[in-house]
Amino acid sequence: MKNITHNLEPVLQAKGLMKRYGTVVAMNGADFDLYPNEVLGVIGDNGAGKTTLIRAISGATAPDHGVIELDGKLVNFHTPDDARNAGIETVYQNLALSPALSIADNMFLGREIREKGIMGKLFRKLDHKQMETFARDKLSELGLLTIQNINQAVETLSGGQRQGVAVARAAAFGSKVVIMDEPTAALGVKESRRVLDLIQDVKSKGIPIVLISHNMPHIFEVCDRIHIHRLGRRLCTVDPKIISMSDAVAMMTGAMEPPPEALAAK
Amino acid sequence: MSQSEFETNLNSADSAVAVFERDDRTFLSNVRNAVRNYPTLVPALVLIVSILIFGIIAPRFLSPGVLSLVLQQVTVIGIVAIAQTLIILTAGIDLSVGAILVLSTFVMGRLSVSYGVPLPIAIAAGMAIGTLMGAFNGFLVAKIKLPPFIVTLGTLSVFTALKLWYSGSESIRNSDIEANAPSLLWFGEAAARPFGATITYGGIALILLAAVFWFILQHTAWGRHVYAIGDDPEAAALSGIKTDRTLISVYAVAGLICGFGAWVAIGRVGSISPISFEEINLATITAVVIGGTSLFGGRGSIPGSVLGALIVGVFTTGLSLAGVDDYWQMFAVGNLVLIAVALDQWLRRATQ
Ligand SMILES: Nc1ncnc2c1ncn2[C@@H]1O[C@H](COP(=O)(O)OP(=O)(O)OP(=O)(O)O)[C@@H](O)[C@H]1O
Numbered sequence: 273m274k275n276i277t278h279n280l281e282p283v284l285q286a287k288g289l290m291k292r293y294g295t296v297v298a299m300n301g302a303d304f305d306l307y308p309n310e311v312l313g314v315i316g317d318n319g320a321g322k323t324t325l326i327r328a329i330s331g332a333t334a335p336d337h338g339v340i341e342l343d344g345k346l347v348n349f350h351t352p353d354d355a356r357n358a359g360i361e362t363v364y365q366n367l368a369l370s371p372a373l374s375i376a377d378n379m380f381l382g383r384e385i386r387e388k389g390i391m392g393k394l395f396r397k398l399d400h401k402q403m404e405t406f407a408r409d410k411l412s413e414l415g416l417l418t419i420q421n422i423n424q425a426v427e428t429l430s431g432g433q434r435q436g437v438a439v440a441r442a443a444a445f446g447s448k449v450v451i452m453d454e455p456t457a458a459l460g461v462k463e464s465r466r467v468l469d470l471i472q473d474v475k476s477k478g479i480p481i482v483l484i485s486h487n488m489p490h491i492f493e494v495c496d497r498i499h500i501h502r503l504g505r506r507l508c509t510v511d512p513k514i515i516s517m518s519d520a521v522a523m524m525t526g527a528m529e530p531p532p533e534a535l536a537a538k
Numbered sequence: 539m540s541q542s543e544f545e546t547n548l549n550s551a552d553s554a555v556a557v558f559e560r561d562d563r564t565f566l567s568n569v570r571n572a573v574r575n576y577p578t579l580v581p582a583l584v585l586i587v588s589i590l591i592f593g594i595i596a597p598r599f600l601s602p603g604v605l606s607l608v609l610q611q612v613t614v615i616g617i618v619a620i621a622q623t624l625i626i627l628t629a630g631i632d633l634s635v636g637a638i639l640v641l642s643t644f645v646m647g648r649l650s651v652s653y654g655v656p657l658p659i660a661i662a663a664g665m666a667i668g669t670l671m672g673a674f675n676g677f678l679v680a681k682i683k684l685p686p687f688i689v690t691l692g693t694l695s696v697f698t699a700l701k702l703w704y705s706g707s708e709s710i711r712n713s714d715i716e717a718n719a720p721s722l723l724w725f726g727e728a729a730a731r732p733f734g735a736t737i738t739y740g741g742i743a744l745i746l747l748a749a750v751f752w753f754i755l756q757h758t759a760w761g762r763h764v765y766a767i768g769d770d771p772e773a774a775a776l777s778g779i780k781t782d783r784t785l786i787s788v789y790a791v792a793g794l795i796c797g798f799g800a801w802v803a804i805g806r807v808g809s810i811s812p813i814s815f816e817e818i819n820l821a822t823i824t825a826v827v828i829g830g831t832s833l834f835g836g837r838g839s840i841p842g843s844v845l846g847a848l849i850v851g852v853f854t855t856g857l858s859l860a861g862v863d864d865y866w867q868m869f870a871v872g873n874l875v876l877i878a879v880a881l882d883q884w885l886r887r888a889t890q
């Protein structure tokens with residue numbers, strides 16, 4: 273088995289992350305590397321700590337210990353806003369949408385566009401039209417919504433459509449890294465396909481992606497590298513072109529030891 | 539790109555996206571959607587219908603004089619209800635608005651009447667104190683993470699005690715205000731008297747303030763964030779909203795509005811008393827709830843709250859003109875609150 277080595281420096285790197293919730297250890301010295309131009313899959317059992325890991329990277333949860341580096345520079349995200357400003361865009365497992373607000377409002381929450389001219393400058397009036405047009409375009413690209421629905425409240429959408437809004441938002445605004453925590457969990461076959469295509473689109477723009485999923489065919493199809501998470505830490509990273517799905521699952525569940533070269537290639 | 543076998547038919551799949559043909563277009567669901575999309579529809583209808591009904595019961599009610607009296611009566615409640623709406627939209631509650639209001643009236647009154655401070659400075663100081671008290675509430679809610687009900691229950695007592703101390707438990711008389719700082723009474727003066735109605739500057743201020751905050755909530759980022767925080771604070775934070783900062787600013791702005799309301803209140807009452815406006819906390823919450831704003835946050839509007847205040851005014855004035863006793867007026871308003879809350883629950887159930 274060939275080592276996955278990188279001459280490049282990681283875009284995003286985490287070392288020795290720790291997080292405790294009372295007696296539960298959600299991260300136990302977790303490491304993480306994301307390299308330029310790659311789609312990194314993160315797999316692991318329920319409760320392995322995948323969500324906690326990406327929440328730490330995206331500023332949503334403060335780790336107890338450990339360091340996070342973006343482009344080799346130490347970062348300290350206190351809020352999700354800090355991570356967003358650094359160009360890290362995340363689709364959270366619970367989607368993080370405001371149910372009573374419209375689709376367009378949700379897409380632009382926290383980065384609203386103001387009108388040009390005096391109304392925008394002096395009275396800080398928002399440019400609803402521009403935001404709606406943009407939101408509509410992004411959602412049509414994803415093929416999840418019809419045009420007349422852009423002003424409907426998110427709570428009136430189906431679970432899959434909501435997921436589509438969250439995915440479209442992250443893909444549209446991520447400039448450095450896009451992280452997706454189970455973005456296809458609620459989606460149908462056709463919609464999942466569109467999200468996978470979108471992941472390739474984002475990648476082709478040169479933006480690396482982290483994809484957390486329990487769907488092995490999806491992971492093996494789009495990922496360049498797979499990070500296997502187990503018991504609050506990275507067990508190893510493997511190459512989906514070399515390793516089989518069943519071996520990956522066996523490692524992730526502890527039924528099989530990872531190959532030594534995969535450990536070395538962390 | 540590789541596709542799994544079961545996906546091969548996708549290429550020939552219908553590429554039209556879901557068209558929302560809804561089959562639940564029953565009368566009830568239409569009503570529900572209308573109410574959800576136009577939240578001020580219900581209070582507006584209730585106001586019109588109740589004005590008509592009281593006009594039939596007590597014909598004197600429909601005179602311009604009486605109707606404008608209702609507006610005068612609810613001016614201060616309406617202004618403070620705007621502050622209360624902002625806070626309730628964030629799923630909070632403010633029991634200290636009355637104490638902030640009255641303490642601000644004393645700062646304005648004492649400085650200008652007793653110490654001869656120029657009026658603009660006295661008014662600015664009163665509004666600044668109001669803002670500060672609001673910000674203190676906001677700090678405790680956002681940073682110390684205490685429940686708004688408990689925080690403002692505590693500061694209600696704290697601010698009330700400060701009010702009694704600062705006022706020396708004494709009123710500032712109308713004659714003293716008129717002699718030393720007559721402009722403090724400006725909002726109580728009549729701006730126009732069309733057809734025997736009396737429109738005060740205070741009444742106009744209420745309408746303008748409501749328009750300003752309607753604009754802010756609907757058309758600025760801060761306004762959208764207020765709704766988002768009340769809707770789902772976790773989602774708002776993950777969406778990149780600085781929730782703590784926004785929450786503190788909401789309470790501070792509410793304090794500022796109460797400070798402004800203090801100036802209007804001096805004009806409305808004509809004097810400054812430490813025991814005035816003791817019922818305004820509950821009165822504003824009543825107005826907000828009747829106006830269709832949800833106590834659970836994230837839903838509601840400023841115009842609704844002003845309409846809510848007007849509805850309460852119409853009921854109390856109308857019932858008293860009809861010769862109904864005070865306690866039946868309370869009874870009626872209480873029932874309005876219960877109906878409004880039940881309606882809100884029904885709307886929420888429909889969406890979750
Ligand atoms: N806010 C929290 N409070 C307490 N415990 C938590 C919290 N968040 C996570 N945990 C615990 O941390 C552990 C890791 O959870 P996490 O959500 O990161 O797992 P996961 O790998 O994302 O699982 P899944 O595949 O089910 O999404 C779990 O045992 C969970 O119970």
Ligand SMILES: [Mg+2]
Pocket residue numbers: 322323324365453
């Ligand atoms: Mg998870």
